[in-house]
Amino acid sequence: MSHTLHPDLRRALAERVRYCHEMGIYDFYRREPRVSESTTAAEVDDQPSTFQEQREEMAARKSTVTAKAVAKVADENILPVLTPHAELSVADPITALKLIREDLGDCTRCKLHKQGRKQIVFGVGNPRAELMFVGEGPGADEDIQGEPFVGRAGQLLNNMIRAMGIRREDVYIANVVKCRPPGNRTPERDECETCSPFLMRQIAAVKPKVIVALGATAAKTLLAMNSSMMQLRGRFYDFKPAGLRSNDPNWDGCKLAVTYHPAFLLRDPRQKGEAWKDLQMVMKELGMKAPAKENA
Ligand code: SF4
Numbered sequence: 001m002s003h004t005l006h007p008d009l010r011r012a013l014a015e016r017v018r019y020c021h022e023m024g025i026y027d028f029y030r031r032e033p034r035v036s037e038s039t040t041a042a043e044v045d046d047q048p049s050t051f052q053e054q055r056e057e058m059a060a061r062k063s064t065v066t067a068k069a070v071a072k073v074a075d076e077n078i079l080p081v082l083t084p085h086a087e088l089s090v091a092d093p094i095t096a097l098k099l100i101r102e103d104l105g106d107c108t109r110c111k112l113h114k115q116g117r118k119q120i121v122f123g124v125g126n127p128r129a130e131l132m133f134v135g136e137g138p139g140a141d142e143d144i145q146g147e148p149f150v151g152r153a154g155q156l157l158n159n160m161i162r163a164m165g166i167r168r169e170d171v172y173i174a175n176v177v178k179c180r181p182p183g184n185r186t187p188e189r190d191e192c193e194t195c196s197p198f199l200m201r202q203i204a205a206v207k208p209k210v211i212v213a214l215g216a217t218a219a220k221t222l223l224a225m226n227s228s229m230m231q232l233r234g235r236f237y238d239f240k241p242a243g244l245r246s247n248d249p250n251w252d253g254c255k256l257a258v259t260y261h262p263a264f265l266l267r268d269p270r271q272k273g274e275a276w277k278d279l280q281m282v283m284k285e286l287g288m289k290a291p292a293k294e295n296a
Helices: 007-023 041-045 052-075 093-105 140-145 152-163 189-206 216-223 262-267 269-286
Strands: 131-135 173-177 210-214 237-238 254-259
Touching: 007 269, 093 189, 131 189, 131 216, 152 269, 173 189, 189 216, 210 216, 210 269, 216 237, 216 254, 254 269, 262 269
Parallel strands: 131 173, 131 210, 210 254
Antiparallel strands: 237 254
């Protein structure tokens, strides 16, 4: 019998393992086969004498085949896909982010891939940032340029970052979904659930001290809470990326604060003062001082 796994079976196994990893399941156990792998089809054929025995024998033969298929997983060197995400084996966040981007590939995991996206917008900024901003999803400008927060909302975010006394290059910026929702609609729940494991991995790679969730979609996705912005703002949350281990034993999660999305602030500039209060809370946590005469 050939010792090569059928490509479809290999693909199905790899997909299943990838799914489990995204659900936070890393450990796999092999159940011992009920029938010895040395049992041959000829030996099996010698046994049955009744219909019931034949049925049991068919089940046993099937079990043998399944056990052999599992055993061949090791033979076929498919075990690398059974290990945790590749980025966990590297200490350097630049390499870790590169590995996550490679794993994302030309993603078709959710329906946003076929709803007019021009490109995937992964994330940008300092891979070792202490401060990370998480938005909702790319808009038209981001879709064209392949970078988050580059349109009008991005200009306002840049101003907010500058008001904190730092530069855009000092922070890391990403979104919950990496493909533009058509017409800039809010990403749907299944889209957020499908894409956000990659955001969680980015967070675990960057290992920030503080995350600022920009707007309700980012806050609700990261915190798995369905509260209003009024309820979510004004305090810190202890945050750990869902279902993930970090490659750094010294990083045990971070603080998370919620503020308004810059696009909302463009529509309602009266709330800029409230957003500035949120950022001042973050600055205090990070030991930062605003430059003189700067404001949001
Ligand atoms: S939004 Fe995320 S999960 Fe959906 S297709 Fe784009 S990259 Fe993949």
